[in-house]
Amino acid sequence: MDKKVEQFDVVVIGGGAAGMTAAIYCGRARLKTLLIEKSLLGGLATYTNEIENYPGFPEGQTGLGLMKLFEQQAKKFGVKIKLTDVKGVQLEGKTKIVETFRVNYEAKAVIIATGGKPRLTGAINEQKFLFDKGISFCATCDAARFTDKEVLVVGSGDAAIEEGMFLTKFAKKVRVSVIHDEGIMDANKIAQEQALKNPKMEFIWNTMVDEYVGEDILEQVILKNVKTGEKIPVRVDGCFLFIGYIPNTEIFKGQINMSKGGYIITNENMETNIPGVFAAGDVREKFLKQVATAVGDGAIAGVGAEKYIAETEIFENEILRKDLPGMVYLWCATDEKCRKLLTLIEQVEQENNHRLCVNKIDIYKKMSMAERLGVVDAPCCVFIKEGKVVKILKEDISKETIDSILQEIV
Numbered sequence: 001m002d003k004k005v006e007q008f009d010v011v012v013i014g015g016g017a018a019g020m021t022a023a024i025y026c027g028r029a030r031l032k033t034l035l036i037e038k039s040l041l042g043g044l045a046t047y048t049n050e051i052e053n054y055p056g057f058p059e060g061q062t063g064l065g066l067m068k069l070f071e072q073q074a075k076k077f078g079v080k081i082k083l084t085d086v087k088g089v090q091l092e093g094k095t096k097i098v099e100t101f102r103v104n105y106e107a108k109a110v111i112i113a114t115g116g117k118p119r120l121t122g123a124i125n126e127q128k129f130l131f132d133k134g135i136s137f138c139a140t141c142d143a144a145r146f147t148d149k150e151v152l153v154v155g156s157g158d159a160a161i162e163e164g165m166f167l168t169k170f171a172k173k174v175r176v177s178v179i180h181d182e183g184i185m186d187a188n189k190i191a192q193e194q195a196l197k198n199p200k201m202e203f204i205w206n207t208m209v210d211e212y213v214g215e216d217i218l219e220q221v222i223l224k225n226v227k228t229g230e231k232i233p234v235r236v237d238g239c240f241l242f243i244g245y246i247p248n249t250e251i252f253k254g255q256i257n258m259s260k261g262g263y264i265i266t267n268e269n270m271e272t273n274i275p276g277v278f279a280a281g282d283v284r285e286k287f288l289k290q291v292a293t294a295v296g297d298g299a300i301a302g303v304g305a306e307k308y309i310a311e312t313e314i315f316e317n318e319i320l321r322k323d324l325p326g327m328v329y330l331w332c333a334t335d336e337k338c339r340k341l342l343t344l345i346e347q348v349e350q351e352n353n354h355r356l357c358v359n360k361i362d363i364y365k366k367m368s369m370a371e372r373l374g375v376v377d378a379p380c381c382v383f384i385k386e387g388k389v390v391k392i393l394k395e396d397i398s399k400e401t402i403d404s405i406l407q408e409i410v
């Protein structure tokens with residue numbers, strides 16, 4: 001059976017904070033927008049009982065409550081939401097294809113906001129105590145819950161040691177389970193030195209988690225000495241796992257540029273290596289993974305997608321139009337040489353009225369448009385015939401040279 005095909009302006013993959021924000025911006029810009037979420041709308045934030053650091057909610061909010069508001073707002077702006085798993089993508093070219101089990105969605109732009117998941121230890125009973133039941137993955141988010149309590153940190157990389165030190169501002173004791181021999185950690189040296197001096201921190205060397213124990217909430221973590229096999233029970237109020245994070249990027253491998261850790265690499269405009277494909281939120285390589293930063297990324301990606309679609313339409317329908325020869329003048333308003341040549345370009349435009357389509361692109365404002373023509377310098381004239389660039393004039397832009405080129409194409 002052939003798959004159904006549906007068309008959208010933008011498809012957003014992932015319905016967490018980043019994806020929903022991107023969809024709100026696209027929907028509000030009147031783009032036909034589809035958001036696809038494979039499990040729970042709201043993403044990782046919905047697993048958090050209390051979000052206290054998202055601005056605008058001084059009393060705090062439950063993760064679920066906050067994400068419900070995001071969902072309401074996306075729906076208000078006409079975003080279509082589909083609960084299904086994206087199985088594959090074809091992102092190169094003008095029309096992007098997002099594949100699900102039953103339908104292939106075609107889009108002019110795609111926003112990837114698939115987030116990630118914390119790596120787990122795989123120890124006994126782990127699933128039972130995840131998130132609000134005692135196993136946490138975010139000290140910035142959850143440290144305050146453990147004021148004057150005792151916590152265990154698992155891991156010895158930068159995140160484990162730095163977040164562990166952050167936890168000492170709240171907890172009365174922070175024990176750290178490190179798999180390496182005494183004194184060896186994966187964190188940077190400065191963090192190591194500070195942690196070793198911190199009186200609230202205590203290290204349990206050569207250990208890994210064997211089992212989590214408790215009635216409803218986590219009460220004890222049983223560590224195992226990797227050398228002797230000795231079991232070491234540690235009483236805890238909470239346990240923080242910092243043994244890595246796995247981005248949900250499997251389906252984009254081979255198409256989108258990623259960091260060593262598998263995160264999507266973007267520039268500050270959330271653009272990936274493929275034009276028209278943006279990434280936002282925890283899925284991208286970045287400094288801080290929080291709801292507030294996911295929202296910022298989503299807003300930028302949404303506006304970026306809108307701009308990309310608008311520019312593509314202008315580029316195809318006006319600049320590369322097939323019915324009339326064209327000349328594009330790339331200029332920069334702050335450059336004197338460019339400004340002087342503008343009079344000449346306008347004279348050429350008048351003389352060739354109805355025979356030549358003249359467009360002027362200020363590269364300061366529209367560099368991306370210049371890049372589509374394969375030119376980034378100004379002043380420069382690009383000549384187009386039958387929808388194709390036939391000549392690029394960078395040096396000697398004069399009436400004579402322009403006229404001689406126009407004789408060939410007009």
Ligand code: FAD
Nearest residue numbers: 014016017018038043044086114115141281282289290291
């Ligand atoms: P996610 O929320 O991970 O959303 C990605 C979505 O994409 C998911 O819903 C996933 O199901 C979906 N998806 C993935 N692959 C596919 C696919 N193939 N097809 C369709 N859908 C797909 N931040 C704060 O600011 N404050 C806090 O207090 C806080 N507490 C936290 C507590 C915990 C325990 C954790 C783990 C994180 C916490 N964070 C907190 C961090 C915050 O939750 C994340 O930074 C934020 O949710 C990231 O949003 P996102 O949209 O980028 O990704």
